[in-house]
Amino acid sequence: MARPVCNVVWFKRDLRGRDHAPLRAAAEAGLPVVLLFTFEPSYLACPESDPRHWRFVWQSLADLRQTLAPFGLPLLACHAEAPAVFDQLLAEVEVKTVFSYQETNLALTFARDRAVAHLLRQRGVAWREFQQNGVLRGLRHRQGWPQAWAHYMAAPPDHVDLARLRPLALPPELTARLAGPPLPAVYTTALPGFQPGGERYAWRYWHSFSQERAAHYSRHLSKPEASRRSCSRLSPYLAFGNLSVRQVVQAARQIADAQPQLARPLANFEARLLWHCHYIQKFEMDCRMEHRPINRAHAKVEKEWKEDWFQAWATGLTGYPLVDACMRCVVATGYLNFRMRAMLVSFLSHVLWQPWQPGAVHLARQFLDFEPGIHYPQFQMQTYAVGAHFLRIYDPVKQSHDHDPAGHFIKQWVPELAQVPASLIHEPWRLSALEQSFYHCRLGIDYPRPLTDYVQAAARARQIQKQLDQDPEVQAENLRIVRRLSNPLPAPEVAE
DNA sequence: AGTGCAGTTGACTTT
DNA sequence: TAAAGTCAACTGCAC
Numbered sequence: 001m002a003r004p005v006c007n008v009v010w011f012k013r014d015l016r017g018r019d020h021a022p023l024r025a026a027a028e029a030g031l032p033v034v035l036l037f038t039f040e041p042s043y044l045a046c047p048e049s050d051p052r053h054w055r056f057v058w059q060s061l062a063d064l065r066q067t068l069a070p071f072g073l074p075l076l077a078c079h080a081e082a083p084a085v086f087d088q089l090l091a092e093v094e095v096k097t098v099f100s101y102q103e104t105n106l107a108l109t110f111a112r113d114r115a116v117a118h119l120l121r122q123r124g125v126a127w128r129e130f131q132q133n134g135v136l137r138g139l140r141h142r143q144g145w146p147q148a149w150a151h152y153m154a155a156p157p158d159h160v161d162l163a164r165l166r167p168l169a170l171p172p173e174l175t176a177r178l179a180g181p182p183l184p185a186v187y188t189t190a191l192p193g194f195q196p197g198g199e200r201y202a203w204r205y206w207h208s209f210s211q212e213r214a215a216h217y218s219r220h221l222s223k224p225e226a227s228r229r230s231c232s233r234l235s236p237y238l239a240f241g242n243l244s245v246r247q248v249v250q251a252a253r254q255i256a257d258a259q260p261q262l263a264r265p266l267a268n269f270e271a272r273l274l275w276h277c278h279y280i281q282k283f284e285m286d287c288r289m290e291h292r293p294i295n296r297a298h299a300k301v302e303k304e305w306k307e308d309w310f311q312a313w314a315t316g317l318t319g320y321p322l323v324d325a326c327m328r329c330v331v332a333t334g335y336l337n338f339r340m341r342a343m344l345v346s347f348l349s350h351v352l353w354q355p356w357q358p359g360a361v362h363l364a365r366q367f368l369d370f371e372p373g374i375h376y377p378q379f380q381m382q383t384y385a386v387g388a389h390f391l392r393i394y395d396p397v398k399q400s401h402d403h404d405p406a407g408h409f410i411k412q413w414v415p416e417l418a419q420v421p422a423s424l425i426h427e428p429w430r431l432s433a434l435e436q437s438f439y440h441c442r443l444g445i446d447y448p449r450p451l452t453d454y455v456q457a458a459a460r461a462r463q464i465q466k467q468l469d470q471d472p473e474v475q476a477e478n479l480r481i482v483r484r485l486s487n488p489l490p491a492p493e494v495a496e
Numbered sequence: 497a498g499t500g501c502a503g504t505t506g507a508c509t510t511t
Numbered sequence: 512t513a514a515a516g517t518c519a520a521c522t523g524c525a526c
């Protein structure tokens with residue numbers, strides 16, 4: 001008996017029903033479709049994964065199903081490795097083409113994609129992968145990239161006519177077999193404190209941002225507390241593709257045109273959307289930075305692993321109030337603004353003098369909006385002076401005075417310091433014995449003494465960096481990186 | 497009242 | 512997206 005013929009749309013980090021090139025292509029191709037998502041055990045179990053990410057995906061799928069249901073389109077979520085899913089599916093149905101987006105992600109998913117490509121090629125199935133968010137695969141240099149990005153962002157979205165998609169009816173037995181075992185409840189139960197996934201929530205965040213919150217965007221961007229409201233909070237929706245960058249860019253331009261008083265903050269916001277894609281493009285072009293220093297000569301910097309220091313950092317017990325508040329906050333909510341993230345990385349790398357890789361894995365799990373293409377380039381930039389960049393060592397006390405002067409954020413996340421007055425909260429190690437007892441904050445008992453002295457540690461980090469700058473091997477590597485990764489044209493906002 | 501000077505502030509440069 | 516260094520201008524104060 002002839003196998004039924006169909007196409008497949010394979011959803012990855014593009015969990016939306018609009019501006020979706022693979023869906024659009026499948027609709028235009030005419031054949032019945034199978035809509036597929038895979039929860040892969042190897043991906044769920046990888047060190048960078050946290051249940052918070054998969055809960056977000058779960059919620060996104062529920063939302064997507066709501067979008068698809070009126071058109072009678074089922075979405076098959078399989079708890080199995082993707083190659084195995086395709087293998088089983090191809091045994092029962094004849095797939096002409098698999099449509100998906102290109103995925104700039106971990107080495108793990110890249111290897112998975114190669115296995116899938118191999119399998120599909122063997123079975124004579126075409127795989128059409130589409131460019132996502134202006135990120136280009138196979139670029140050798142970035143000359144012309146900003147122009148290509150601008151062109152993509154200005155182009156009309158990939159409109160999907162869901163009414164034109166016809167589902168392929170799979171036998172329930174096959175559907176059940178493909179679906180695999182149910183996901184453990186930890187991946188499917190919502191937790192308070194985290195942003196919920198899904199296209200509908202994504203647009204709700206966009207509307208509240210563009211209508212109310214964006215006014216103070218630039219002023220509050222770096223404040224640990226105010227940024228939670230005044231920033232867009234779209235990052236997890238972009239990371240999992242509940243929104244395309246293009247949809248957001250175009251929505252922002254529309255609002256900026258209609259409401260001139262928002263033009264400035266929204267232009268600032270759009271510049272960051274460009275940087276978002278810029279870093280993913282960087283990672284796409286050199287994904288080895290997931291594991292090793294982008295400046296290979298930096299591999300010889302010796303760092304002494306101190307498990308207890310790392311644990312103190314990871315749990316918010318370093319003795320530096322703002323550092324601890326930030327870590328506890330991101331562990332509890334999955335969100336922290338850019339500057340505070342950079343400070344956490346700087347503190348681990350330069351002050352505690354610990355290797356960055358375990359820190360990158362820890363924060364990948366905490367960030368609800370974990371985006372490998374931003375995460376790894378940023379970690380490397382914060383850790384090393386790479387290419388044209390210089391070292392940025394954040395002073396945790398200065399940051400505290402500058403961005404949380406009244407200590408509200410600190411008190412919220414480090415309740416041990418709740419009684420300490422604002423004037424003393426940034427440096428609790430200065431509290432006298434009397435003050436410690438008066439403010440219920442005994443150092444070493446209620447709240448830790450600093451793990452190490454910031455001033456000395458930063459001086460050492462700067463000195464080692466100075467030596468590295470003189471090192472011919474480091475210099476040669478930097479030259480290579482500048483040639484390959486830097487953009488030889490003027491900055492995009494100027495060129496535009 | 498005007499001068500000298502130590503200390504502060506801010507703009508700008510450098511790493 | 513940082514912070515230290517440099518320098519000039521400014522301030523407050525003693526005399």
